[in-house]
Amino acid sequence: MPHKKPVVVVSRKLPDAIETRMMELFDTRLNVDDHPMTKAELIEAVKVADVLVPTVTDRIDAGVLSQAGPNLKLVANFGTGVDHIDLATARSRGIIVTNTPGVLTEDTADMAMALILSVPRRIAEGERLIRSGDWKGWSPTFMLGHRIWGKRLGIIGMGRIGQAVARRAKAFGMSIHYHNRKRVHPDIEGELEATYWESLDQMLARMDVVTVHCPHTPATFHLLSARRLELLPKHAYVVNTARGEIVDENALTRMLIRGDLAGAGLDVFEHEPAVNPKLLALDNVVLLPHLGSATIEGRIDMGEKVLVNIKTFADGHQPPDRVLASMF
Known part of the structure; x- marks a missing residue:
């Protein structure tokens, strides 16, 4: 019997090459119109997802994480900063958080x-x-x-x-x-x-x-x-x-x-x-409108790190870019 692909919910539009690879590797739900997800939408996402891929525009706070379904085990952040994610609540619920350091x-x-x-x-x-x-x-x-x-x-x-x-x-x-x-x-x-x-x-x-x-x-x-x-x-x-x-x-x-x-x-x-x-x-x-990391090369590199973190996790290994609360 084939291995079941993890359900991955992506909160914003990512570069096409990254989204295409995500669709190939995982059971992926994309944000086609790139609207910032509301709190209600984020709660709906964490109820169904095995993996959530948020960005800096999403507040993944205790109110969102407390509604997570039993399958949510990884928040694979698209970005380096994780100040929008409640790391303590994630840890208490056994949810791993990863980021994309170095590429930006x-x-x-x-x-x-x-x-x-x-x-x-x-x-x-x-x-x-x-x-x-x-x-x-x-x-x-x-x-x-x-x-x-x-x-x-x-x-x-x-x-x-x-x-x-x-x-x-x-x-x-x-x-x-x-x-x-x-x-x-x-x-x-x-x-x-x-x-x-x-x-x-x-x-x-x-x-x-x-x-x-x-x-x-x-x-x-x-x-x-x-x-x-x-x-x-x-x-x-x-x-x-x-x-x-x-x-x-x-x-x-x-x-x-x-x-x-x-x-x-x-x-x-x-x-x-x-x-x-x-x-x-x-x-x-x-x-400037938050352009610090806004290069095509940087966004693709970020997406590739997210892919590696999800794939490594799905294969039962420790993701390379795991965030520990003590690091921040």
Whole structure:
């Protein structure tokens, strides 16, 4: 008798190549119109699924997981961050959670570097001016920004993405500083010529640009609080390609309006997809719609990791990208 294929429910539209392979390997239910699933739809999904494949737009909380049928044994997340999944409830119900680490490192680091360049050099502001038809021509003092060569970059979270950003920034002549839960290996510090700060407060007070690369957990919620943002020099820029909840968005907005910060580059927001309307009115802010990992190559690599995690699990083995609550 042939082995029964696991029922896999996919919460959003994935690249065609990935969806096709999923249909071949598993008893797969796709989200054809790519609508964000409601809580009721997620509950319906976990009642019937052996495997749920959610994304960052889905809240897989205790309310959803408590309705799971007896067959749900794997949540194979399409993405690295798992702050939208209640890991404790999953563990208590014997549900394994996997993610897709590593494949988005270079893409997210590219986007962070793009923002580090864009904000001080007023790139988005200049582009808007051209499109408006208001540009009157070059002059020596027109739209002056700031050089990034020789500036200090403070990296919050020196994991894979933080290190990839440091390599790029070092090539642009920036001086690398970082704060992390634990100090990185001396070889990495040496390669990046990076200065470690045990105290985040002390690092912030000395930086020209600060970029966020830690996961969102209860411990990192509003890590850049109003108090910490006020430690930054007035000429400093804040860049966030991690998670919006790590930065107190209201406090950041107030400081930008008052001129207590020079600018910000944000790819993520505290209440996505909602963006603080006051941020929209500011010229010294570059706002992007969560594009950090948005490359065709990255999405396919993510999908392939999801496939491997499900297939390994279905074959009775430990999936390679299992998430443990202690990791986050």
